[in-house]
Every structure is written in C-alpha cells, then in structure tokens.
Amino acid sequence: KAGVTQTPRYLIKTRGQQVTLSCSPISGHRSVSWYQQTPGQGLQFLFEYFSETQRNKGNFPGRFSGRQFSNSRSEMNVSTLELGDSALYLCASSVSGTGNTEAFFGQGTRLTVV
Amino acid sequence: AQRVTQPEKLLSVFKGAPVELKCNYSYSGSPELFWYVQYSRQRLQLLLRHISRESIKGFTADLNKGETSFHLKKPFAQEEDSAMYYCALLSSGSARQLTFGSGTQLTVLP
Numbered sequence: 001k002a003g004v005t006q007t008p009r010y011l012i013k014t015r016g017q018q019v020t021l022s023c024s025p026i027s028g029h030r031s032v033s034w035y036q037q038t039p040g041q042g043l044q045f046l047f048e049y050f051s052e053t054q055r056n057k058g059n060f061p062g063r064f065s066g067r068q069f070s071n072s073r074s075e076m077n078v079s080t081l082e083l084g085d086s087a088l089y090l091c092a093s094s095v096s097g098t099g100n101t102e103a104f105f106g107q108g109t110r111l112t113v114v
Numbered sequence: 115a116q117r118v119t120q121p122e123k124l125l126s127v128f129k130g131a132p133v134e135l136k137c138n139y140s141y142s143g144s145p146e147l148f149w150y151v152q153y154s155r156q157r158l159q160l161l162l163r164h165i166s167r168e169s170i171k172g173f174t175a176d177l178n179k180g181e182t183s184f185h186l187k188k189p190f191a192q193e194e195d196s197a198m199y200y201c202a203l204l205s206s207g208s209a210r211q212l213t214f215g216s217g218t219q220l221t222v223l224p
Contacts, residue, residue: 003157004157033212035214042200042214042215042216042217043200043214043217044214045211045212045213045214048210048211055210056210056211058211090158092158092212102160102163103160103212104159104160105157105158105159106157107157108157
C-alpha cells in the first residue's frame with residue numbers, strides 16, 4: 001500500500017511569488033490535513049479537508065489556502081510568499097479524520113523563500 | 115483553545131536507563147492523546163495512542179486527567195530509540211484538530 005506522497009520534495013521561491021504543493025493520500029483515506037513545521041514554532045496545523053470540503057482551519061493568514069479533489073488528493077497554495085513562510089510543509093491523511101483513526105504523514109515539501 | 119507542552123527540548127540518557135518524556139496538555143473537552151516519533155530521515159509516524167493502552171517498542175504512556183499529563187515512558191532505553199518525539203492532542207467535536215507539542219529530541223548514549 002503506497003504511503004502519503006507529497007510533491008515536490010524541495011522548492012525554492014522568491015518573495016512575492018506563489019506556490020502550490022500537492023499531497024496524494026493513502027488510497028481510501030478521505031481526510032487530508034496540512035501542517036507547517038519550523039524550528040521556532042514546531043508543527044502547526046494549517047487546515048483539514050474531508051470530501052472536498054475544508055472542515056477545520058488553523059490560525060494562518062488568508063494567503064494560505066487549499067483544496068481537495070474528488071480523488072482526495074489535496075493541494076495547498078501560498079500566495080505572496082514571505083521569508084517567514086520557509087518551512088517544511090507536511091500533509092497527513094486518515095480514513096475519516098474523526099474518531100480514533102491514525103494520521104499517516106508524508107515526507108514533506110521543504111519550501112525555501114529567498 | 116488546546117495546548118500541548120513538552121518542557122524538554124533535549125533529553126539524553128544512557129542505554130539501559132529508564133526514560134520519561136514529559137507531556138502536559140490544556141484542553142476543556144475530552145482529549146485523545148498520541149505520541150508521534152520521527153527517526154532520522156524518516157517521516158513522522160504514530161507511536162502510540164492513549165485510548166489503545168498499548169505498549170509499542172517497550173514504550174507506554176498513561177493519561178492522567180488530574181495532572182493533565184501524558185508522559186511517555188520506557189524502562190530500558192535502547193540506542194535505536196534516539197529520535198524526535200512529539201506529543202499530540204486531538205480535539206473532540208466536529209472540528210477535530212491535531213495539536214502538537216514542540217517535541218523532545220531523545221538521544222540514547224551507548
């Protein structure tokens with residue numbers, strides 16, 4: 001069974017640009033959550049999608065957005081990039097995101113903003 | 115708002131010694147608590163969850179609602195236990211969110 005796949009693994013962008021990250025969940029998983037990981041702030045929840053709907057959102061500015069497709073694949077978009085957006089972005093998938101279900105993480109996308 | 119605190123950023127123990135990684139939480143509802151582990155160059159993965167009351171790789175964790183703690187323990191640490199450990203809380207209700215602590219880097223010395 002393939003794990004959670006995130007693409008690309010590495011990205012370098014310039015301030016002001018926008019970026020789109022992709023996450024393919026484990027087959028059969030309908031919930032996809034996104035996290036930002038930085039040395040200073042640790043792992044912070046961005047948002048969760050379930051059946052193409054955003055079900056929950058963390059405390060991030062509107063520049064951070066996402067969506068989920070009918071095949072449960074999810075994309076995260078960051079517009080008007082800032083230096084502080086440099087981080088490892090992780091996505092996690094689970095069967096439903098509710099109840100006692102395990103979240104499986106991808107390897108992450110390392111975003112560097114210069 | 116929910117909060118997870120791991121007071122130790124770094125923890126070193128010798129092989130064979132007991133180890134305890136501390137985790138305290140703040141949450142008004144009924145929490146579900148987890149320990150996640152990230153070994154070097156590997157992805158974050160679930161180690162154990164409180165509701166299962168299981169022991170994984172010799173690790174156990176007991177939820178203490180009175181002290182709002184969920185400390186991770188192992189009686190005899192092994193070198194392969196060296197990793198980053200994150201305590202996490204899953205909120206209840208319709209908007210379920212996994213909140214992580216800042217993590218503890220455990221190093222088991224030979």
